[in-house]
Amino acid sequence: EAGVAQSPRYKIIEKRQSVAFWCNPISGHATLYWYQQILGQGPKLLIQFQNNGVVDDSQLPKDRFSAERLKGVDSTLKIQPAKLEDSAVYLCASSLPWPGQGGYGLQETQYFGPGTRLLVL
Amino acid sequence: ELKVEQNPLFLSMQEGKNYTIYCNYSTTSDRLYWYRQDPGKSLESLFVLLSNGAVKQEGRLMASLDTKARLSTLHITAAVHDLSATYFCAVDPWVRDDKIIFGKGTRLHILP
Numbered sequence: 001e002a003g004v005a006q007s008p009r010y011k012i013i014e015k016r017q018s019v020a021f022w023c024n025p026i027s028g029h030a031t032l033y034w035y036q037q038i039l040g041q042g043p044k045l046l047i048q049f050q051n052n053g054v055v056d057d058s059q060l061p062k063d064r065f066s067a068e069r070l071k072g073v074d075s076t077l078k079i080q081p082a083k084l085e086d087s088a089v090y091l092c093a094s095s096l097p098w099p100g101q102g103g104y105g106l107q108e109t110q111y112f113g114p115g116t117r118l119l120v121l
Numbered sequence: 122e123l124k125v126e127q128n129p130l131f132l133s134m135q136e137g138k139n140y141t142i143y144c145n146y147s148t149t150s151d152r153l154y155w156y157r158q159d160p161g162k163s164l165e166s167l168f169v170l171l172s173n174g175a176v177k178q179e180g181r182l183m184a185s186l187d188t189k190a191r192l193s194t195l196h197i198t199a200a201v202h203d204l205s206a207t208y209f210c211a212v213d214p215w216v217r218d219d220k221i222i223f224g225k226g227t228r229l230h231i232l233p
Contacts, residue, residue, distance in 0.1 A: 042125075042209050042223030043164070056220050091163060110154070112164040 002026065004113035006092050012119045018080035021116045025073065025094030031055075033110060034067055034077050035091040043091055049075065082120045089115040123148045123214045127224035135232050137199050142227045144193040144210035152213040153193045155184050157206045158226070164209065168195075197229075205231045 005024040013019050025032050030051050035043035046065065048055040051072040060067065064083070069075040079086055093110040124147040134140050144153070151172055156164040168177045170186035170193060177184050181204065183196045193210055211223045 040225075042211075042225050044223070045220050048220070058220065093164075109166045109169055110164075111166070112156075114163045 004092055004094055004111055006090075006113035006116055008116055009114060010117045010119075012121065013082055014121050015084055016081040018078065019082055019118065020076055020078045021090050021092075021118075023075045023077070023092030023113060025075075025092070026111055029094035029096055029111070030072070031095045032069060032075050033091075033093040033095075034075070035093065037089045037091055037115070039088070046077070079118075082118075084120050087118055087120045089117050091115045123150075123212060123220075123222045125210060125212050125222045125224040127208075127210055127227050129227060130225060131228050131230075133230045133232060134200055136201055139199065140197050142195040142197075142208055142210075142229075144195070144212075144224055146191050146193075146212045146222075148191075148212075148214050149188075150191075150212050150214045151186075151188050153186050154211045154213070155193070155195055156209045156211065158209065159206050167208075200231045202231050202233050205229055 004026055007022050011019055032049045034046045036046050037043045044059060046060045047057040047067045049069045052069045064081060065079055067075060067077045077090060092113040095110045126145045128143050153170045155167040157167050158164050168184040170184060173188040175186045181198045184193060186193045195208060197204060207226045207228045209223050209226045211221055213221045
């Protein structure tokens with residue numbers, strides 16, 4: 001079974017530039033998450049989709065960040081314009097929806113992609 | 122607002138020893154997850170705990186959940202160097218409008 005795919009793996013940009021990240025979840029996973037992980041910290045949820053609808057985006061800085069999942073599969077996360085403090089690893093994860101379809105324990109497991117490491121100079 | 126605290130944040134231990142990582146959280150929840158992250162890598166799911174008293178074991182790792190005490194533990198038995206990593210707990214609160222929160226992680230270094 002293919003895992004969560006993300007691209008690019010690394011990106012270096014200057015502040016005030018724009019950047020976009022792409023995520024392809026595991027086939028059949030209706031729930032998709034974007035996290036920001038700053039060095040030395042735990043992941044912070046930015047946005048959660050169920051199919052193509054937003055479940056939670058309360059921690060997404062909407063003045064500069066946007067995300068979409070138009071067909072309920074792939075997703076993109078965009079930052080425009082970037083700030084120095086946006087330097088982080090951006091993780092995409094997917095899971096079966098709640099209530100789960102995978103049986104006890106499986107419905108809540110999030111499968112993480114390799115992440116995109118962003119450096120803003 | 123849900124708060125999740127892990128301790129210790131750093132742990133250096135000898136191979137063969139036992140130790141426990143603690144995860145305390147501040148609101149009602151019966152869904153707690155443990156993840157492992159190796160340096161420069163993504164997160165790998167270790168355990169999913171979905172009820173009070175849940176206990177799961179995989180190899181030298183055992184996780185438990187006490188929802189009344191709002192506490193989960195990750196116990197390491199007879200540690201080996203390969204277990205060196207950062208371990209995160211994450212809590213999904215009972216209130217569906219609230220979001221999943223990760224702890225800051227416990228960086229575990231096992232000395233040969």
